[in-house]
Amino acid sequence: MKAIHVLNGPNLNLLGTREPEIYGRTTLADVEQRLAQRASSREVELVFRQSNHEGDLVDWIQEAAKAGAGVVLNAGAYTHTSVALRDAIKGSGAQVVEVHLSNTHARERFRHHSHIAPVAIGTIQGFGVLSYDLAFDALCALGEANKKS
Ligand code: DQA
Numbered sequence: 001m002k003a004i005h006v007l008n009g010p011n012l013n014l015l016g017t018r019e020p021e022i023y024g025r026t027t028l029a030d031v032e033q034r035l036a037q038r039a040s041s042r043e044v045e046l047v048f049r050q051s052n053h054e055g056d057l058v059d060w061i062q063e064a065a066k067a068g069a070g071v072v073l074n075a076g077a078y079t080h081t082s083v084a085l086r087d088a089i090k091g092s093g094a095q096v097v098e099v100h101l102s103n104t105h106a107r108e109r110f111r112h113h114s115h116i117a118p119v120a121i122g123t124i125q126g127f128g129v130l131s132y133d134l135a136f137d138a139l140c141a142l143g144e145a146n147k148k149s
Contacts, residue, residue: 003069004139006035006132007060008050009076015101023101026129034129035136042140045069054078058088065092070139072132074099079114086115095142097135100125 008028011018016027032048039046047069049060057075064071073096078085089096096116103126104111117123121142124135 002143003045003047003064003067004039004072004136005047005049005060005064005067005069006032006072006136007057007064008048008074009054009057009078010052012074012076013050013052022107024128031129031132035132038133038136044140044143054082054084057082058084061085061088061094061096062092065094070143071096072099072135072139073097073116073120074101074132075116079104079116080111082115086119089116089119095139096120097138098123098125099131099135101128101131102126 012028015023015031016025028050035048036046047064051057057078061071061073071094075082075085075098079098079100088094096119098114098116098120104114106126114123122138124131124138127134
């Protein structure tokens, strides 16, 4: 995998101050910095983005798929509502790992369903900011495994 696009959905720009008892005190800029270090040590290009707008995420998923980049996607609340994001992944063939900071299954019932999960390679959630690291590593490992096979 030459490039990995890390796409963040609504309200993730508030990380650090938003419900810190659930999401912790790490900011999105900190997450980006951690992943930038990881990317440079693995010689992978990192694209890191956040938007509060569903259509931006649709465009970015399509863009990543076209570029043959892997995607780490934290779609935030759109995870539970967005058929458009699901269709973007399915329709473009994007290789997506779904991530969440919190364990959505241990939270309110409306967070238990994900439109992303059925079209993702897999889901990593509940590990705080470590969820991003694990998803990033999973995509790198898959890229290596695909090279060998
Ligand atoms: C989240 C979980 C979602 O249910 C919520 O709407 C978010 C953040 C997470 O990372 O834990 O915005 O995706």
